Amino acid sequence: MYKINFLLLLLLSVLNGIYAQQKPMVFNHNETALPGDAFNVQGSGWSKNVELWGTVVKGNENSLSPSFPIKMISADEGCVTGVFPLEMSYRKNVLIAVWVKEGELYSEPFFLNRSRAVTIEFEEVMPGYVFRIFGRNLSLPGCKPIVTFIHPNSKQQHQAVVVKAEPYVLTVQAPFDLEAGTHYQVMVNNGAGGAYGNSLAEERLFAREKSEDPFSLQVPWGSDFVFYKNVYNVRTDSRLKHLAKGDGISNDRISLQDAIDKAHAAGGGVVYLPAGVYKLVFDKGCGLVMRSNVVLKGEGPEQTIIQYGFGIPPSYPDPIGVGGWPDYTNEGVAFLWPLHTKLSGLSDLKVQNVNESGLWRHSMKTICPLNKAKGASGSCFFAVNCHFDLSVAWGISWGYVDKMLIANCNFRSYANITWPWMWHCDGSTNFVIRNNRVFYSAGRFGFSNSFNGIIENNHITRMGDLQAFKGETGGFNIDFSKDMVVMNNLLDVEGDSIVDRNMGETILSQGGNPIGQSLGRVEKASEFSVTDRTQNWNQLRTSDLSTCSVVAIIKGKGAGQWRRIKKNDKHTIWIERPWAVIPDESSNYVVTNWSAEDWLVKGNILKENNRGIWFYCGGTDIAIVENQLNNSEGIYLRSDQRVEVGRYNLMWNAVVEG
Known part of the structure; x- marks a missing residue:
């Protein structure tokens, strides 16, 4: 009898210890709820008998405690869904604290409607x-x-x-x-x-x-152009060895390059091009090499015109789309920015590709950096109040530039192959693309591997009469990118309707394909690691600009958590911050990349596009709000589980409203 009692006490003690470890833990939850709205909670440490409790936060409490039960409409061991109370006392402008209750144990509170x-x-x-x-x-x-x-x-x-x-x-x-x-x-x-x-x-x-913003860029770094008073008039300045003609007949390439080099050597300056037509004639290399601390400024986009594309274009040893982007091509480029160029701008001028013969496909670009890090190509680039008549050429291709502005410009391209992109700015950081007018027929607008970007108030028209009938073509292509705002843009079509040929997504994120993904079951884990000796991982993507590799627990103990990967070897992954609940042998994981993280897609108008707002490969913390889609095939958010091809893309904390 005494032995049985002792065993019972021991068993109760063990059970109590286990139970004490099961304090509910919340990993994810909806942030917003109005009266009558359902909200979902994901976490660990509760059963199907879980309860939800809440209280209205007045703000003068010394501590918070639950005061009323919340009606539930579903409950499972990993998720529970409740309904925000409908009573009039719970207005639309209150902060609500919510607890998950399991038995006598409560989770830490989380909040609905907190900013x-x-x-x-x-x-x-x-x-x-x-x-x-x-x-x-x-x-x-x-x-x-x-x-x-x-x-x-x-x-x-x-x-x-x-x-x-x-x-x-x-x-x-x-x-x-x-x-x-x-x-x-x-x-x-x-x-x-x-x-x-x-x-x-x-x-x-x-x-x-x-300090002042001499070029009215309306970005804080605009005040760094402190050299704006040192002006070189390319047609009259006595400091220049070669003066430009601007008559539309003479080749002004050497004169313009001389002015750019002089301004750079002097510590910075504005190369001023009075009204006229300035020809860049060359049969090898590039037209103009831009330098640090130099702004090229004209009289106005229809008064100062720089032309290129005369004769037969130089050969393209590695055209964009063959060797990847950014690439190393400099042949046939109208404006080339060498690596590490800083404080460079184009203002109040027109760049025109006359495309005299052959296909002059390049226009303005940076060179591919060896280390694709923040600002590896350069920093503080701008193009404002310019017109770009590109014929069949690429547009502005500024890759891995930190602090970039393209604003109040007009772009026009008649290319009907899919790789001349109007804006091809992969790896760009802290950039603003605003108030531009664009006409194009094929290609995309690329900002992959980027972070902290704002694309707003642009009117982009696709010319359906010239559309390509195969390949990647459509609107914005933004993969593996973080902190993106795509807001108040108008994207429409003129001419023929866009043909449905598995292309034409207007706002698109499609990174996160099977390359680099892996699935498995946790063999063992610690507060900062996960081990699976059935894997043979190579170096995972831990130092990327934007959305580096993450490991997420998708089933079993700790499901609902994800962490960025700090480092790895063949069998173990170490994470940047500890697990709230350490996974165990019951836990399945996935190693993946967020194609989209921390996005706001707001107030855009899409008209007559083949496809609308499409996130093929999941994402996290995405808000898609107040958009209008007219004949543009809707909004598509895909959490894609295809284990047979090694694909497992996740979607967490997404909002679609208005």
């Missing part, structure tokens, strides 16, 4: 500078959003001014008392729930000295 900054428009701001924060629940009806800058050392708080508030976008004026040279934390609050509604942005903002 969160996903990405910030710029890396840096000046005192009083106006910028935008993109995120979730940034404003609620009847509440006043708050944005606070926090000094990293003193923790002193500086209040910003919210100029305009929308749920997904805040327009903010930075405080005037920022300390230059400091990286500030940014805290957002939509005005509900007091301090419980505060959340810190992942990104920090660098405060820089306030």
Whole structure:
């Protein structure tokens, strides 16, 4: 009897120990819920008998505790779905704390309708500078959003001014008392729930000295063009050995290059081209080699015209689309930016490919860097108020450029093969593409392997009469990219309807194909690792610009978690931060890449396109809101499980509304 009692006590003690380890843990949950809305929670440590509890957060509580049960419509061991209460006391502008309850144990609270900054428009701001924060629940009806800058050392708080508030976008004026040279934390609050509604942005903002923007670029780094007063008139400046004619007859290539080189050697300057037609005639190499600290500026896009494409084009040893992009080609290029070029711009001029004979397919490009890192090709490039009449050539191909602006430009291309892309800017970072007018017939607009990009207010028209009938062609192609905003663009078609030939996606992310993916079962794991000796991993993608490799637990203990990969050997992966719940032998994992991470696709109008907004290969933290699709085949979000071909793409935390 005593022995049995002892065993029972021992068994109860063991069970209690196991039970104590089963405190519910929340990994993922919907962030927004209005009265009557369902919301989903994913996590670990509960059974089908799980409960949900909540409380309205007033903001003056010393601590939070559950006060009412939440109706549930489904429950499983890994997921539970509840319904936001419909009672009038729960208005549309309240912060709700929610707990998962299993037995007598509660999870830590998570919040519905709490603001969160996903990405910030710029890396840096000046005192009083106006910028935008993109995120979730940034404003609620009847509440006043708050944005606070926090000094990293003193923790002193500086209040910003919210100029305009929308749920997904805040327009903010930075405080005037920022300390230059400091990286500030940014805290957002939509005005509900007091301090419980505060959340810190992942990104920090660098405060820089306030200074003028001489070319009106409307980006903080626009003030770095401090050499703008040193102007070289290519037709009259006595400092130039060769003066340009600009008569449309003479070859002005040597004269323009001389002016560019002189301005660069002087520490920087503006090469000014008065109204006229400037010919670049060459049968080998490239037209003009751009240099650091040089801006090429004309009288206006229809007054100053630079022409190229005369005679037979040089041979293309490695055309774009054969050797990959970016490539090493410099033959036949109108404007070439060597590696490490900084502070370079085109303004108020027209570039025209006369395409006299043959196919002059190149126009403006950087050279492929050996190390594809942030800014490896160059930094601070702009093209503003320019016209690009490209005939059959590629457009602006700036790969691996940090801080890039293409704004208020017109582009026109008649190429009907699929590789002349109007904007081919893979690896670009901290870039803005805005207010451009484009006519094209084939190709795409590429920004893969990029981060922190804004593409907005562009009107892009596809000429259906000249469409290609095979190959990759359509609208934006943005793979393996993080912190992307695609907003308020109009993408339409003129002429013939676009033929359905497995192409024509207008806003597209399609990275994450089977290359580099692997599936398996955890053999053992620690707080910072996963081991599977049936694998033979090579070096995984850990140092990419944007969305490096991740490992996600998709079944069994810890399902619902994902972590970035820090390093690996043949059988073990080490992660950047610890598992909340350590996987075990019951856990299945996948190694993959996010094709899209932290995206906002908002307010775009798509008309008569073959396909609409398509995410073929999953993603995480994506909001697709307030778009209009007219005869453009809808929105497609694919979580793709095809184990037989080694494919397992995930979609987590996606919102489609409005």
